[in-house]
Amino acid sequence: MMNQSEFDEWAERLKLSEEAKLEIQRIRQSPPARRVGGGRYNVSGRYSSKKMGVTIQFESHKVELPAIYMMEFNDDVLEYYDQPPQIKVNYFQSKKHKNRKMAYWYTADFFVIEKERAYWVEWKTEEELVKKSQEKPDRYYRKDGRWEFAPGKSYATQFDLDFLVRSNSEINWILQRNLEFLEDYIINEHILENSTILKIKESILSAPGLTLLELIQLGEEQFTADDIYALIANNTIYIDLYNDLISEPENVTVYLNKEQFKGFSIVEKSSRKSKSSSKIDLKSGQKILWGDTVWEILHYDQSNNIIFLLQDGEKEHKEMPLEVFESLISDGYIEGINNNVSNNDKVTELITQANEKDLETANKRYEVVIKVLNGEKVKPENVTQRTVRNWVKKYKDAEELHGNGFVGLLPKTKYRGNREDKLPKETKDLMEQMITENYATIKSKSARAVYREFLVKCEDLKIPDASYKAFWKAIKRRSKYDIERARKGRRASYKYEEFYFELEFTTPKHGERVFNIAHIDHTELDIELDINGKESARPWLTLMIDAFSRRILAFYLTFEAPSYRSCMMVIRECVKNYNRLPNYIVVDGGKEFNSVYFESLLAFHKVHKKERPAAKARFGNVVERVFGITNKFFIHNLQGNTQISKNVRQVTKSVNPKNHAVWTLELLHERIDSWIKNVHDNMENPTLGQTPKEAFEESIAISGSRPNTYIPYNDTFILMTLPSPSGKVRKVHPGQGIKLLYSYYWCNEFRDPKIENTKVEVKYDPFNIGIAYAFINNEWVKCLSEEYKYLHGKTEKEIKLIAEEIRKKKSVQSRSNSITAKMIARFIIESESIEEKLNEEKNKVAEVKRDFKVVEVQNDVDKDYSKKEINVDEDIDEDELVDYGELSI
Numbered sequence: 001m002m003n004q005s006e007f008d009e010w011a012e013r014l015k016l017s018e019e020a021k022l023e024i025q026r027i028r029q030s031p032p033a034r035r036v037g038g039g040r041y042n043v044s045g046r047y048s049s050k051k052m053g054v055t056i057q058f059e060s061h062k063v064e065l066p067a068i069y070m071m072e073f074n075d076d077v078l079e080y081y082d083q084p085p086q087i088k089v090n091y092f093q094s095k096k097h098k099n100r101k102m103a104y105w106y107t108a109d110f111f112v113i114e115k116e117r118a119y120w121v122e123w124k125t126e127e128e129l130v131k132k133s134q135e136k137p138d139r140y141y142r143k144d145g146r147w148e149f150a151p152g153k154s155y156a157t158q159f160d161l162d163f164l165v166r167s168n169s170e171i172n173w174i175l176q177r178n179l180e181f182l183e184d185y186i187i188n189e190h191i192l193e194n195s196t197i198l199k200i201k202e203s204i205l206s207a208p209g210l211t212l213l214e215l216i217q218l219g220e221e222q223f224t225a226d227d228i229y230a231l232i233a234n235n236t237i238y239i240d241l242y243n244d245l246i247s248e249p250e251n252v253t254v255y256l257n258k259e260q261f262k263g264f265s266i267v268e269k270s271s272r273k274s275k276s277s278s279k280i281d282l283k284s285g286q287k288i289l290w291g292d293t294v295w296e297i298l299h300y301d302q303s304n305n306i307i308f309l310l311q312d313g314e315k316e317h318k319e320m321p322l323e324v325f326e327s328l329i330s331d332g333y334i335e336g337i338n339n340n341v342s343n344n345d346k347v348t349e350l351i352t353q354a355n356e357k358d359l360e361t362a363n364k365r366y367e368v369v370i371k372v373l374n375g376e377k378v379k380p381e382n383v384t385q386r387t388v389r390n391w392v393k394k395y396k397d398a399e400e401l402h403g404n405g406f407v408g409l410l411p412k413t414k415y416r417g418n419r420e421d422k423l424p425k426e427t428k429d430l431m432e433q434m435i436t437e438n439y440a441t442i443k444s445k446s447a448r449a450v451y452r453e454f455l456v457k458c459e460d461l462k463i464p465d466a467s468y469k470a471f472w473k474a475i476k477r478r479s480k481y482d483i484e485r486a487r488k489g490r491r492a493s494y495k496y497e498e499f500y501f502e503l504e505f506t507t508p509k510h511g512e513r514v515f516n517i518a519h520i521d522h523t524e525l526d527i528e529l530d531i532n533g534k535e536s537a538r539p540w541l542t543l544m545i546d547a548f549s550r551r552i553l554a555f556y557l558t559f560e561a562p563s564y565r566s567c568m569m570v571i572r573e574c575v576k577n578y579n580r581l582p583n584y585i586v587v588d589g590g591k592e593f594n595s596v597y598f599e600s601l602l603a604f605h606k607v608h609k610k611e612r613p614a615a616k617a618r619f620g621n622v623v624e625r626v627f628g629i630t631n632k633f634f635i636h637n638l639q640g641n642t643q644i645s646k647n648v649r650q651v652t653k654s655v656n657p658k659n660h661a662v663w664t665l666e667l668l669h670e671r672i673d674s675w676i677k678n679v680h681d682n683m684e685n686p687t688l689g690q691t692p693k694e695a696f697e698e699s700i701a702i703s704g705s706r707p708n709t710y711i712p713y714n715d716t717f718i719l720m721t722l723p724s725p726s727g728k729v730r731k732v733h734p735g736q737g738i739k740l741l742y743s744y745y746w747c748n749e750f751r752d753p754k755i756e757n758t759k760v761e762v763k764y765d766p767f768n769i770g771i772a773y774a775f776i777n778n779e780w781v782k783c784l785s786e787e788y789k790y791l792h793g794k795t796e797k798e799i800k801l802i803a804e805e806i807r808k809k810k811s812v813q814s815r816s817n818s819i820t821a822k823m824i825a826r827f828i829i830e831s832e833s834i835e836e837k838l839n840e841e842k843n844k845v846a847e848v849k850r851d852f853k854v855v856e857v858q859n860d861v862d863k864d865y866s867k868k869e870i871n872v873d874e875d876i877d878e879d880e881l882v883d884y885g886e887l888s889i
Contacts, residue, residue: 001051001078001079007028017160019158020160020161032057032084033107036058044060046058048603048605051071055609057082078114080111081110082110089155108121118161119162120162124166125167133147139151149163180583182246185226185233192231196223197236199223201237204254211252216228237257238258290328290333295311296310306321361409362411366395369395423470431470435478440486509547510548511584513548513703516547517546518544519585521624523543527539527642529668536657540559541672545623550688551692551693556570557669562590564597567595569723593611601720640657722773724764729762730762740772747782761775769785771785
């Protein structure tokens with residue numbers, strides 16, 4: 001971004017007026033005018049811009065996001081701002097009030113500052129622009145081949161600025177995909193030694209026409225794929241980023257520089273021209289390919305040197321001078337078409353349209369015809385000689401016409417009889433009206449009920465009625481999606497909605513490689529977990545899944561409902577596992593994904609966020625499928641699973657999952673970790689045709705390990721991922737510190753009288769409840785728990801799971817007691833003493849109850865923790881006894 005002196009210099013060079021400078025400064029200093037959403041079908045999100053140093057909003061990843069890439073990596077673009085302040089635009093109302101001046105507030109998509117100009121810009125799809133030009137031709141129209149928005153243009157003109165309208169038809173999707181692929185090397189510098197650069201250049205020079213895949217394979221131990229991509233990103237070596245897809249390295253040719261690429265292109269183009277021109281014979285009926293359209297030569301007028309051409313499907317011909325025709329051939333725009341190819345296409349079409357019975361009939365006829373053509377005498381059963389002669393004629397005709405006689409023997413089925421609906425028009429009209437007004441409504445009447453109303457209407461109007469079967473057929477002819485939406489609403493009808501097929505080449509929805517796109521989502525697992533032997537609860541599982549390989553990058557298990565804490569913890573786990581994060585994270589519209597903490601964490605690490613449309617499960621089918629597999633093949637096979645709870649009336653005390661909860665959070669965590677690493681990672685994905693592990697490793701080998709994106713799992717990163725408690729701030733109590741998570745936390749800075757009795761912002765570590773952080777004097781200071789000696793030395797997983805167990809028990813026991821740090825410490829000590837006996841106790845519940853004497857006493861509030869459960873038949877070592885004393889509540 002420009003500083004003030006650079007801006008003044010830029011404005012002076014462009015000779016901007018004071019009004020224009022004030023308007024641009026207003027835009028530069030204002031936040032986005034609105035927070036964008038994706039709507040019903042668009043995937044919206046945030047792009048972490050290195051050029052701007054902030055996150056840039058996009059409303060559609062198929063229109064605005066590519067526009068952001070075009071601006072981010074365009075050296076002429078100095079600054080760009082999303083959703084700039086609203087502008088008041090004017091227009092004259094058409095039709096009835098032609099001279100009536102109208103005005104409204106308008107928000108453009110971006111305001112762009114380039115080296116030589118500045119402008120507002122609106123990005124839309126070509127379809128949207130065509131529709132708007134039809135609805136509002138006075139505002140949206142084409143001029144000199146470009147779209148214009150008259151009110152916006154008029155507003156910008158008063159400042160000597162511009163207002164542009166851009167269409168998605170202007171987007172080069174190959175370039176977009178290549179820029180996204182190379183983004184890690186463009187943003188994060190990957191430094192190479194000169195010797196490595198020299199080896200790569202020597203490899204290219206020694207093998208002209210070398211493909212990118214071949215160059216990667218040549219590297220072995222001399223250079224890596226990361227080295228090659230880094231040189232492409234900084235233009236040290238060259239590939240055609242506009243036309244060659246870098247994610248298909250076997251089809252990409254690598255050159256030393258752009259000039260070498262141009263030289264090879266000229267040679268290749270010349271050979272292609274001469275080859276194509278030799279195929280064209282200037283005679284009537286010759287087919288040619290002009291661009292993407294097939295034309296036919298009607299006539300060549302040699303006296304006037306004019307070619308008459310007719311486009312397929314058109315009636316009017318086109319005249320073209322021979323000189324122009326030949327120049328188009330030499331430039332490679334026109335190519336000849338081999339008529340045999342067209343014949344083969346027709347043969348293929350005829351065979352694919354035939355059903356199994358048709359092909360069986362043709363095969364039998366073919367056997368007879370071949371014998372006749374070979375001079376054999378045949379007398380097929382139930383067939384006359386006249387029929388045989390007819391088959392032979394059809395075979396020869398098809399051979400002449402299509403180059404293949406077999407298709408002439410395919411039977412031509414004809415439907416006999418009149419199958420048209422014979423109902424009177426007034427009956428059909430009334431039937432359609434009743435379906436629209438009485439059946440396809442929110443009242444959700446049954447078809448029988450509406451049919452009875454239809455019969456009454458027919459009787460009143462004195463018109464013939466129809467049978468219920470005909471009425472039901474009329475309903476079935478309607479779109480299932482439209483009917484369901486009218487009766488049950490948009491969400492209920494979603495499963496019947498047609499898939500949106502893209503006719504335009506854009507970007508793959510699952511990314512080009514691993515760590516390109518990942519999904520984060522939550523699900524409540526179908527199992528009840530034991531908390532304290534008396535209570536149970538269902539846990540929540542948060543997953544981060546790589547969209548390209550379907551590998552689970554990280555998971556987080558908790559009793560807490562989805563929150564930004566779960567999101568930040570799963571991100572921390574991903575960095576812990578792989579020391580990197582995906583370029584894009586796809587989430588739903590949940591509030592936990594829109595928190596300041598979550599978005600700040602993504603922006604800090606240059607991770608872009610995409611938000612899929614609400615209630616559109618297909619946009620997150622990658623993660624939804626994994627949730628389904630995990631529940632079906634793993635969770636549903638564990639004791640305490642809640643499958644039966646879906647049929648509430650079948651649940652009795654003996655089969656209630658809550659009474660069979662034996663799994664704890666810690667044990668389930670271990671099993672899920674094992675399931676992910678040993679089962680899911682090695683389970684073949686039907687879409688990929690390989691396992692997630694194989695797809696992951698294969699992609700890393702081709703797309704590079706990208707060490708320049710390395711994120712160290714250190715205190716700085718951990719601090720960035722720490723969540724805040726509810727309320728975010730805590731009071732500093734003199735001599736005690738801050739109260740957080742059942743314990744007081746202390747640091748020496750709390751001794752300062754200026755800090756005492758004030759409120760400070762606090763963060764805590766869900767993975768280590770012995771430590772918290774307080775924001776004091778503009779820095780985060782580590783604070784230790786009063787029971788740190790009990791918590792110190794515990795593994796990260798132990799602390800995490802114990803904290804979850806304690807947090808849940810607090811909610812269960814909140815009626816009788818509050819939890820203190822000593823209770824946490826006691827829980828740890830007791831857990832260690834019974835850990836070895838856990839499995840034995842679970843398997844022999846009845847024996848344990850008889851062997852154990854449960855002593856329940858009360859302390860001065862509710863319970864006295866000075867005694868614990870002991871085995872009366874077991875010798876007790878005095879060293880195992882611990883004097884806990886009284887607890888302060």
